[in-house]
Each structure stands twice: as C-alpha cells, then as structure tokens.
Amino acid sequence: MTVTSLERLSTLSSRFVPDLVVGELCAELFASLPRSDQRRKGEVYLRGLLQAEGRKSIRNIAAYVGDRAAEQSLHHFVVSSTWDWGRVRAALARYLERALPPQAWVVQPVVISKAGTESVGVDRRFVPELGQMVNSQAAYGVWSVGEEQSCPVNWRLTLSRKWRDSIGPLSPNAGESELASTPLELVAGAVEELRGWVGRTRPVLLDVPDLDPAAVARRFEPSGTHFVAPARGSLRVRCVDAVLPGAANRELAAHQLLLMARTLRRPVSWRDPSTGRPRVSLVVTVRVELPNAPRPQLLFGEWSDPRGWPDQCWVTDMTQAHPGALLRLAKRARQVEADFTNVAQKVGLTDFGGRSFEGWHRHTTLASAAHAVRVLTQRAAEH
Template sequence: MGELCAELFAPLPRSDQRRKGELYLRGLLSAGGRKSIRNIAACVGDRAAEQSLHHFISSSTWDWNPVRAALAQYLERALRPRAWVAHAVVIPKAGRHSVGVGRRFVPSLGQVVNSQEVFGLWAANDEMSAPANWRLMLSDDWRESGRLGSPRPSESNLAGTPLECVAGAASELQGWVGGPPRPVVLDLPDTEPAAVARRFGAAAMPFVAGVRGSTRITPAAPVLGHDNRDVTADQLLRMVRTLRRPVTWTDPETAAVRTSLVAAVPVRLPGTRRPLLLLGEWSGPGGWPQHCWLTDLVTVPWGGLLRLAKLTQRVACDFTDISTGVGMVDFEGRSFGGWHRHVTLASSAHAVQVLSGGVPRRSQPVARPA
C-alpha cells in the first residue's frame, strides 16, 4: 500500500492532495458496504472528512491521467501483463443526472436500461488482472451539453462509440508504459470487424477481437477446394475443422484445466491490408465452433492465441470478485471529473488487493507450453 501510494500520488502537486488520495484509497479498501464518500469518510475520518473528500473527488482540479499513468507503469513492473483486455460494464442508474447516464439496450438483459456504459482497459496475465485506464461512453447530448464541467474534457475522453472508447484508452495506455505494443483483447459484437482491424492497424497495435459466427469473412486463399468468395466465420472454420489441434487453458471461474480444439485460417476484410487470421474454438469434436476471434497476430501459435482470447474471462472474474468490492461502480455524482477520479482510485484499490494477495484467488498459476 505504501509503496504504491508513493508512486501513485507523486504527480499530485500539493501535499494535502497526496494525503487525501491515500485517505480515500484506504477508505475504499476498508469501508463496509457501498463505497460512498459518506461511508469512506466515516471509516477514515469524521464529518469534516466527508466534505473534504467530496471536494477532492468531485470539485478539485487535479488531473487523473498522471495518476493513471503511474498506476499503469507500476502494474507493468509488478504484474507483467500479457495483454490489455477491454471490459465493458453497464451500471444501472435510478435517475437521469449521474454523469453519462442514458437509456440503452443491454443485450445481456434483453431490455432497455437507464444506465452508464463504461469501458476499462485491464493489464492481464493468466493469473491476475487489474484495470489501468477507463472511458465513459457519452451520448451526443452529453458531449454537446455544458454538464461535463470546466475545463472541457479532451476529445480523447469524449468517445461516443465502444470502438472509440477502447481504441482511445488502449493508445493512451500504451503511451504511458512505452515499449513494444501489447496485444489488445476485445469483444465488441456490435462493431464491424473491419472497423476494428482498420482502427488498430492504423495505431500499429496488435489485437484479438471476438466476432460473431455469422460475420461474413473472405478467405485469403482457396480453402479445401472452396474458392475465396466470402462466407460466414462459422462456415469457414467448419471447412478447416480437420486441422484442429487440442489446446489446454485454465478456467478462472473453476481453476480447472480445460482442453479445447482450435483451428485458424488466413482471411481478408474490406479496407484492410494487414494479414489477418480467423481463430475458432470447439469444446468437442463435432458441431460448429463455440467462439470465433479475428487477429493480426498471424505468427503466434494457435494455443497462445486462444489463451490470449481467454484473458477476457480472467478480467470478468476479477471485476466480479474484486472491483465491485472496492467500489468501482459506486460513484453517484454528476461530475465527469469526479467519476474519473473515483474509478482511478478504485482501480488502485483493486491493484492493492490483487498484488498483496488480499483476496482469495480462484486459480493458481499453471505451467503449460507456449
């Protein structure tokens, strides 16, 4: 905790800001129940602390980006992530005034929900993960209104589509940590795969993107007697199912080692020039593939690609097990900056829990071939 706070709050210019930052972080880790500012203040201070912390989060002017950059650099050293993993979160809201709130259709619920929709970019390896950067998706009404505060947020933070959210957060994160670009693992089922390939290709960032089996794909060369006309991803993978290989991976929900059958085939998409690969996964010897991914990591072994794709499950488990407990979805204010400052410190609390072993792990490191 002390080690992380020393790095995390070094960019803050004033000593009282650094002190309040550590106080708020400790409150996220120790307060019971919902992590409201009132509960945090009751846990770490008194009534005066509530007003002070409210100003520190919702009304202060400190920039959260240098703090996130420090967190990302710390995670890079301590966690040694294999990839950045995008994780979407829908947060139901009762009223209309919380920042970014709107009515949107949620496929997992099958209905329209008054909610916020946010996207986190997580540093992840097979055993653990932690959020490092965030975007709050904003409707046209929110972006054009004066409700986002002053100064106006940067255009990078005013994303209006899931792809803009993920790509912008990933580019920013990569800029903070430097070095060779890490793969971005994402699943945006309502986004055209060609748009994903073009966006990440332009940014020179490798990607592994989940796609629907009904997605129309063009094979890069004739496949097993079939010409190179476009077919669905499911159909194309079924044509190459005789090439399938077994791959082992660890299920983060049960800690069980599982075996899947995988196959891949080179493909093309309109408007893209980089070589691409379509990867499919089967849980048994028959039937259609259960999952499909598109990637430009054409030289990575199929087993490595599948384990990269499965990092989305690692992140989903850690979000449920850890992030919700440190208040990631508990901010109720109207302030755009307040939301970003809160999730930045909640991400830091998540990192403390993960890296200190403060929560039970569902799975343990498993040795296996690359």
C-alpha cells in the same frame, strides 16, 4: 480533513491492509499531485475504498474515517479538485508493468445500473443480461492482464449528446477520445493513451461486442498494435489459405468457413480463471481477407464439443501466432470478468454517484488503484 483524522484512519486500516503495499503504491501514484494535503486525501480515499463498509460512496468513506468534516473535504477532492487523473493512471500503469508484468491488455465494456437518472452518463439502455431497458452508465475499461491477475488501468465513459451538451467543456484532463462517437474510437483512444504512458505495446483483446473486425484492423494497423477481436459467425470473409484449396478465394460466412476447416482442428489446453480448472478446446485457424482491411487476417474458432458449429470465433492480425497462444489470449477475458466481480466491485469501482464527469473519473482511478492493492496483497499471500 485534519491530520488527526488521517492518523486515526491509518491506525484502523493497518490491521487489515498491508501498510507497505499501500504506502509504496500511494507514494508513486500521488507523486504528481502538487500539494501535500491532496496526497494525504488520496491515501485516505484509497484506504476508505479498501475498508469502508457497504457501498463505497464518499459519505461512507468519510464515516469510516470518523470525522464529520471529512465528507465535504473528500467530496471536493474527488469532484471539484483539479488534480490530473491521467497522471495518476499513468503511474499506476507503470507500477503494474514492474509489479505484475502484463502479457496483454484486455478491453471490456461495463454497464452500471443506476436507480435514478442523475448520475453522469446515465441513459436508458437495453441490457442483454437482464433482458430489459434500464437506467445505466456504459463505460470501457482497459485492463492490464498478467499470468493470473488483472487490474484496470484506463477508462472511458460513454456520453450521449444530451450529456455532452449538459456537461459543457470537458476537463483538460479528459482523454482526447472521450467525446468519440463510436465505441471503437473510445477504446482505441484509451489503448493509445496507455501505450504512451508505459512506452510500449501489448497484444490487445477487444472483448467488445459488435465491433467490425475490419474497422479494428484499419484502426490499429498504423500503430502496429496487435489485436484479437470477437467476430460474428455471419461475418463475410474471403479465404486465402492454401490449406483449404476448396475454399480458395470464395466469400463465405465465418462459421461456414470454419466448419469447412474442421478436419484441421487441434486440441488446445487452457486454464479457466473462474474455476482454476484446466480445460481443452478444439481450435482451427484460417487466413482470410476482410473487406477494406489493410492486409490478410487470421480467423480462428473454438469448439468445446466437436459436433456442430464453433462456440466462438475471433479475428486477429497475428497471422503467425500459434493457435494455442491465440485461444489463451482470447480467454483472458474470463480473468477480467472474474476479477471485476471478485475484486473491482468490492472496492467500489461502480459506486460513484453524482453528475460530475471529473468526479466519475477520479473515483474510478482511485478504485482501480484499490483493486491493484487487493491483487498485489493476494499475490503476496499466495507466494
């Protein structure tokens, strides 16, 4: 790409994106890129994600620049170059620690429907939201969640054995858990990598269906990373809470135990990120033991209607935490869902096409940075 093209892009985008935010963020994110032309292309791609019309494909980003030669240049930068996306993500995570101090990390899965079968990681999967089998990618994002905003900072792409065999040796930039065989190992590896980048840990909400809470407790216990994980009502637990003498040392289904404790429920207020409106739920906590878990855990459930079974329940190792704090942490998932729809998808997070595993990770990294620009810009406007 020529310098003239870069200058034209800067002029076009300055009308829409605060240059101060983009310039500051790019200087930090791309400091690890060894060549100046790579740093320039990184900023071009980021601005294209923010401003190109329609799907944020490399072709559309190049069309926004207005230089026919840009498509090949940007394609090489994302798909075939050697720059380390992990170092860029680490810089993004450290930047957000200062600019939008996170209160928690939220891990959420994302299923990305694809028209064909050629994009990296695509397999036939049943998507409950659609009620049918679709060609799709399955990925896990780790989001840094602050008081009112969230931003993705690390990613794992699920690869079936077919894809692992077809890709061959992964890039040295790939996370150590990239070839993990279970969702828990994938997400735990991504969380541990993030912790290493920022030099500290945050409570982790694992908003991932069908994880075994006991396995989660075993996996996170050695690192001291506190977690909240959803639990099925049928989960078998043993009550070890003195406030329920009638259930002491009995093995019960989680829903059954919570129902026995319903007289201990307390109202908890929380703000719904999707509407901005205050809500009130009834919450109860019970200390329990899980089979093969390293120590007692806390089971907590939520009711929006005081009658009947709880709406949702979770397990956490934070046994001394206040019920209100636990519920508000669990509701951080709604913030991520809202920001994924309103911000991430609009800056092209799910738009990468092609067979390149490295290309998917580099595109997703740059789209996460574009998401951060949108969030920071919105926050500055509100304040």
